Amino acid sequence: xxxxxxxxxxxxxxxxxxxxxxxxxxxxxxxxxxxxxxxxxxxxxxxxxxxxxxxxxxxxxxxxxxxxxxxxxxxxxxxxxxxxxxxxxxxxxxxxxxxxxxxxxxxxxxxxxxxxxxxxxxxxxxxxxxxxxxxxxxxxxxxxxxxxxxxxxxxxxxxxxxxxxxxxxxxxxxxxxxxxxxxxxxxxxxxxxxxxxxxxxxxxxxxxxxxxxxxxxxxxxxxxxxxxxxxxxxxxxxxxxxxxxxxxxxxxxxxxxxxxxxxxxxxxxxxxxxxxxxxxxxxxxxxxxxxxxxxxxxxxxxxxxxxxxxxxxxxxxxxxxxxxxxxxxxxxxxxxxxxxxxxxxxxxxxxxxxxxxxxxxxxxxxxxxxxxxxxxxxxxxxxxxxxxxxxxxxxxxxxxxxxxxxxxxxxxxxxxxxxxxxxxxxxxxxxxxxxxxxxxxxxxxxxxxxxxxxxxxxxxxxxxxxxxxxxxxxxxxxxxxxxxxxxxxxxxxxxxxxxxxxxxxxxxxxxxxxxxxxxxxxxxxxxxxxxxxxxxxxxxxxxxxxxxxxxxxxxxxxxxxxxxxxxxxxxxxxxxxxxxxxxxxxxxxxxxxxxxxxxxxxxxxxxxxxxxxxxxxxxxxxxxxxxxxxxxxxxxxxxxxxxxxxxxxxxxxxxxxxxxxxxxxxxxxxxxxxxxxxxxxxxxxxxxxxxxxxxxxxxxxxxxxxxxxx
Amino acid sequence: xxxxxxxxxxxxxxxxxxxxxxxxxxxxxxxxxxxxxxxxxxxxxxxxxxxxxxxxxxxxxxxxxxxxxxxxxxxxxxxxxxxxxxxxxxxxxxxxxxxxxxxxxxxxxxxxxxxxxxxxxxxxxxxxxxxxxxxxxxxxxxxxxxxxxxxxxxxxxxxxxxxxxxxxxxxxxxxxxxxxxxxxxxxxxxxxxxxxxxxxxxx
Numbered sequence: 001x002x003x004x005x006x007x008x009x010x011x012x013x014x015x016x017x018x019x020x021x022x023x024x025x026x027x028x029x030x031x032x033x034x035x036x037x038x039x040x041x042x043x044x045x046x047x048x049x050x051x052x053x054x055x056x057x058x059x060x061x062x063x064x065x066x067x068x069x070x071x072x073x074x075x076x077x078x079x080x081x082x083x084x085x086x087x088x089x090x091x092x093x094x095x096x097x098x099x100x101x102x103x104x105x106x107x108x109x110x111x112x113x114x115x116x117x118x119x120x121x122x123x124x125x126x127x128x129x130x131x132x133x134x135x136x137x138x139x140x141x142x143x144x145x146x147x148x149x150x151x152x153x154x155x156x157x158x159x160x161x162x163x164x165x166x167x168x169x170x171x172x173x174x175x176x177x178x179x180x181x182x183x184x185x186x187x188x189x190x191x192x193x194x195x196x197x198x199x200x201x202x203x204x205x206x207x208x209x210x211x212x213x214x215x216x217x218x219x220x221x222x223x224x225x226x227x228x229x230x231x232x233x234x235x236x237x238x239x240x241x242x243x244x245x246x247x248x249x250x251x252x253x254x255x256x257x258x259x260x261x262x263x264x265x266x267x268x269x270x271x272x273x274x275x276x277x278x279x280x281x282x283x284x285x286x287x288x289x290x291x292x293x294x295x296x297x298x299x300x301x302x303x304x305x306x307x308x309x310x311x312x313x314x315x316x317x318x319x320x321x322x323x324x325x326x327x328x329x330x331x332x333x334x335x336x337x338x339x340x341x342x343x344x345x346x347x348x349x350x351x352x353x354x355x356x357x358x359x360x361x362x363x364x365x366x367x368x369x370x371x372x373x374x375x376x377x378x379x380x381x382x383x384x385x386x387x388x389x390x391x392x393x394x395x396x397x398x399x400x401x402x403x404x405x406x407x408x409x410x411x412x413x414x415x416x417x418x419x420x421x422x423x424x425x426x427x428x429x430x431x432x433x434x435x436x437x438x439x440x441x442x443x444x445x446x447x448x449x450x451x452x453x454x455x456x457x458x459x460x461x462x463x464x465x466x467x468x469x470x471x472x473x474x475x476x477x478x479x480x481x482x483x484x485x486x487x488x489x490x491x492x493x494x495x496x497x498x499x500x501x502x503x504x505x506x507x508x509x510x511x512x513x514x515x516x517x518x519x520x521x522x523x524x525x526x527x528x529x530x531x532x533x534x535x536x537x538x539x540x541x542x543x544x545x546x547x548x549x550x551x552x553x554x555x556x557x558x559x560x561x562x563x564x565x566x567x568x569x570x571x572x573x574x575x576x577x578x579x580x581x582x583x584x585x586x587x588x589x590x591x592x593x594x595x596x597x598x599x600x601x602x603x604x605x606x607x608x609x610x611x612x613x614x615x616x617x618x619x620x621x622x623x624x625x626x627x628x629x630x631x632x633x634x635x636x637x638x639x640x641x642x643x644x645x646x647x648x649x650x651x652x653x654x655x656x657x658x659x660x661x662x663x664x665x666x667x668x669x670x671x672x673x674x675x676x677x678x679x680x681x682x683x684x685x686x687x688x689x690x691x692x693x694x695x696x697x698x699x700x701x702x703x704x705x706x707x708x709x710x
Numbered sequence: 711x712x713x714x715x716x717x718x719x720x721x722x723x724x725x726x727x728x729x730x731x732x733x734x735x736x737x738x739x740x741x742x743x744x745x746x747x748x749x750x751x752x753x754x755x756x757x758x759x760x761x762x763x764x765x766x767x768x769x770x771x772x773x774x775x776x777x778x779x780x781x782x783x784x785x786x787x788x789x790x791x792x793x794x795x796x797x798x799x800x801x802x803x804x805x806x807x808x809x810x811x812x813x814x815x816x817x818x819x820x821x822x823x824x825x826x827x828x829x830x831x832x833x834x835x836x837x838x839x840x841x842x843x844x845x846x847x848x849x850x851x852x853x854x855x856x857x858x859x860x861x862x863x864x865x866x867x868x869x870x871x872x873x874x875x876x877x878x879x880x881x882x883x884x885x886x887x888x889x890x891x892x893x894x895x896x897x898x899x900x901x902x903x904x905x906x907x908x909x910x911x912x913x
Contacts (some may be wrong), residue, residue: 080732230736271757278750560777602859616819
């Protein structure tokens with residue numbers, strides 16, 4: 001027998017961070033929800049307008065709240081499952097503090113508008129590198145612990161965490177590939193349709209490998225622990241694992257149905273999403289059938305209640321997801337709040353409740369005391385569940401209502417609701433309900449924070465040393481698989497093999513879908529001559545568009561659907577985006593699509609609209625951007641930016657780059673002259689002018705080409 | 711429920727060689743539910759069929775094909791409706807009333823709540839940029855003046871509403887403005903001229 005101690009203090013640190021960031025991230029969530037119901041909630045402060053705050057919310061809950069929770073659970077459970085102390089305490093400490101510093105830097109940059117505008121991967125390149133380094137540190141520590149283990153077999157939770165580490169590394173690195181133009185500005189090396197494919201391959205699988213696989217690892221640990229019953233089926237677990245990690249990686253294109261992505265790729269995305277249903281349900285079954293064994297306990301045990309609801313929501317959202325991937329249904333749900341509802345049933349229900357359950361489980365054990373109040377935990381469960389439902393039901397309803405309004409034609413064959421704001425006003429009451437639901441959920445988490453704080457306070461300090469454990473050293477003969485045992489045991493005893501297999505399986509989907517898009521493609525002749533890169537002024541405008549996060553409310557992708565042709569104009573073609581680094585297709589239409597907005601309104605309209613949208617569109621919920629009218633645009637890095645884009649294949653000539661400032665001035669003066677006629681003086685060097693130039697250019701290149709469909 | 715799961719732990723473990731982790735963590739060896747397997751195989755089979763049908767054999771319509779069908783169908787319906795509508799319009803409607811409703815929805819952002827002007831010109835005064843006949847104004851509203859920032863409304867609202875809007879705009883000259891209007895633009899016409907220009911259409 002060997003004696004050793006688990007490193008519990010690092011787990012405690014990650015737990016504290018989880019609770020704090022959880023409250024912060026959800027609070028920001030409530031604020032952005034409020035801003036949609038009541039736009040003035042941004043207080044007129046640029047840093048917290050919707051376009052900047054929404055990425056802060058998503059990043060905070062994913063990378064601050066959930067990641068810290070994953071790190072806590074992985075460090076807690078893997079030491080115990082492997083019967084070994086963490087590989088390196090120093091690396092763990094660096095991992096912890098590095099991650100917290102990263103979160104703070106991320107928050108500062110995001111609210112300052114320093115972003116690459118790729119959803120859930122908004123951080124600029126220096127922070128991307130920091131993420132990668134910290135992830136590698138985590139990986140070394142995790143695999144090092146496996147290496148030091150005293151347990152021959154790897155438990156199923158460990159498989160899921162291995163897949164997580166491998167897949168996230170792959171996703172993060174590929175999707176972050178960008179060329180820096182300056183210290184805090186870079187451009188994605190991918191353009192348009194490629195960039196969209198890479199981004200949604202990433203984003204879908206970030207859901208898969210940050211919000212699913214690590215949480216499944218937690219399910220397989222905390223459910224049987226708390227239920228005190230064995231996992232229902234070992235074999236179901238195995239097939240579920242391998243099928244899930246393979247199939248998941250193919251489903252990304254379901255975010256791009258009806259877009260300019262090649263149709264066969266879209267179809268793959270839809271079909272693999274359907275095939276994902278059964279593998280997802282494998283773990284749901286394993287979870288629920290295990291909990292069913294402890295039915296009696298469920299009545300009195302709040303932790304088990306959280307686990308049961310969590311697994312139920314996992315089952316629900318993994319059913320809903322495949323349904324939303326069916327093309328015809330997706331044409332209704334996409335770009336609406338339905339997607340937002342779907343995400344939150346997974347995030348608040350599945351992930352949130354699993355994390356909460358794990359915290360209630362770990363804290364009393366780590367602080368060697370009893371939970372301060374079971375009643376409070378029970379209250380938390382009910383407030384949380386009610387909040388969850390009050391969030392989910394109104395917001396999917398809002399999605400369906402709005403979508404049907406967008407698509408409705410009247411008896412005369414014209415759009416029934418051509419005025420966008422009618423479709424927004426119809427759902428504002430539901431936005432208020434969401435605010436209430438979200439606040440309730442947050443209140444529950446605050447309650448938990450209090451409960452856990454009191455629990456930790458009540459701990460006897462002298463007992464807080466690391467937990468002592470003992471196990472025999474691992475002998476090589478223990479790794480030999482017994483005759484007649486399942487073949488899979490062989491893989492379970494061989495971490496290197498398991499890791500390589502997982503790495504191989506997760507690489508296939510992305511490769512098949514992304515590589516063909518990187519090969520040269522010939523545009524249709526009619527597009528070849530008309531598609532031109534942005535002018536210097538328009539480029540400056542696009543960077544402002546990115547900085548303000550307009551893509552959080554506006555798509556730039558008109559789908560080939562009749563109502564969209566009538567509402568917006570010609571549907572978008574891939575050829576139009578070949579110079580679009582990064583792409584701006586967006587994922588949610590809180591405001592209308594902007595891909596054909598170029599030339600739709602006079603410059604003056606945009607000027608007045610950006611100053612205060614309500615001046616031209618009564619009732620608009622778009623933020624006012626008065627600072628764009630006063631601030632001068634920054635030309636410091638203009639040439640460097642154009643040169644970076646040139647390197648990436650945008651056909652700027654050297655001459656154009658040299659004369660960039662001059663070209664820019666001419667165009668700016670032209671717009672300023674027009675604005676001056678309407679009484680807006682001295683605008684030639686203001687940000688608004690650049691933004692107007694960009695908006696007026698959107699989709700304009702092919703506006704006059706009449707295509708066969710018309 | 712499979713009876714195995716209720717057997718004492720130690721026995722089960724020995725028989726199956728399923729190890730115990732972290733003191734008490736275990737997995738039972740219940741079989742995979744049949745319906746689960748059926749579901750999985752069905753989705754795989756369906757996917758193969760679908761891909762072959764739509765992409766390898768290209769029998770199912772592409773998204774572009776579907777769009778073409780939808781647009782063609784809508785066009786036919788539209789033509790039919792227009793025929794019926796024109797007949798009805800002659801008999802019943804007061805276009806100006808319809809126009810008033812749509813004006814509030816689509817025009818006030820540029821022409822002001824009362825038509826007093828803003829981004830677009832004042833519609834109450836005697837000054838007109840375009841000749842103030844029904845035909846000419848219908849043309850302006852239908853096709854827009856994109857260089858000056860007047861959108862084309864024909865494709866969005868259709869002929870009937872555009873006619874109604876023009877009829878409504880023409881009534882504005884007789885409605886006194888209670889708020890200050892935008893400075894005049896275009897050419898001045900006398901009251902008589904305007905009445906004459908506009909008379910042959912308003913009802």
